[in-house]
Amino acid sequence: MSAAMDFEQAGELKIGQVGIANLRVRTLDVARLAAEMRERVERAPRLFARAAVILDFGGLPATPDAATARSLIEALRGAGVLPVALAWGSSDNEALAVELGLPLLAKFRAQYEPVAGATETAARPAPPPRQAAEPPPAPPPARAVSAPGLVQAAPVRSGQQLYAENRDLTVLSQVGAGAEVIADGSIHIYGPLRGRALAGAQGNATARIFCRAFHAELVAVAGHYKVLEDIPKELHGKPVQVWLENEELKIAALD
Structure with a gap:
């Protein structure tokens, strides 16, 4: 046999x-x-x-x-x-x-160049420590707080890289061919995606990618990727979402 x-x-x-x-x-x-x-x-x-x-x-x-x-x-x-x-x-x-x-x-990540139009909520300065003779009471259990998402208003052009660390990324315009957008959370693109989009960059398998017009060179969630040649032609140019399911990258049209 x-x-x-x-x-x-x-x-x-x-x-x-x-x-x-x-x-x-x-x-x-x-x-x-x-x-x-x-x-x-x-x-x-x-x-x-x-x-x-x-x-x-x-x-x-x-x-x-x-x-x-x-x-x-x-x-x-x-x-x-x-x-x-x-x-x-x-x-x-x-x-x-x-x-x-x-x-x-051990880890590899470029220092990304600033991209015009990116806005985010400024972090508040920490309050000065209290001067007290007695130890302060124990604080209540901390609640998880999501960092504000990074919002990019201007187009992300060829050769540019935009990274949203520990948060989601929203691009209000297009991502050009040869450009790269990366987020530790999810990515939302309200225009055409022609470059690369990498969500869940630190391994978050629940992250997703959404775009209005799919022409991506590459999309990835938590390291699992597909290139344009792997995508059914009927999805090219369509609004789509990308997610990870059972270690397999899924891409489907948005209704």
Whole structure:
């Protein structure tokens, strides 16, 4: 009897906070990993061709040796992407990074350039401490307070990146091709979305993306992504919502 087919991906690719890709390696089958990455590049060259990739060996039972890691790096370069760092892991992983001459990254996020038209509620200064001879009474249990959302009035143009940390993001205009909007919460776009939108950037799987006209190069929720080529053509240009359900990214038209 023939062996059972293995349909699990050799590498689980997720998109990080600034469009940088984190490749969690699940097998050291270098040829298989390279073939998967080459297919991704061919399907969406504008997104993945010469894209920076962080290699994450945390999904393996043991850290690979330097020779195997170098072979994988060269194969991925041949597939069209550029491995630039290793994800933080064990002490063995740190030693491997040193031997390869690559940095270790625990978290990665760019310092985003300011985008004209972004407004937010200013934080109130903390009151001065009370001068009291006796210890103050215990405060009541704290209630969770949502940070005010970031509102962007002007268009987000090509090459710009807008990030709403620990809150939702609302864009009152369009997100142009080559632009990137990111939020730790949900994203609401009241115009066309032609660039990238990444909601739940810190792993919030309940975040959603809403837009009036869907032409996105890429959408992602909690790292799970789809590119325009993955979206049914009947949704192109339509109002849609994007959400995560059972670890699968869903996209549907808004009624």
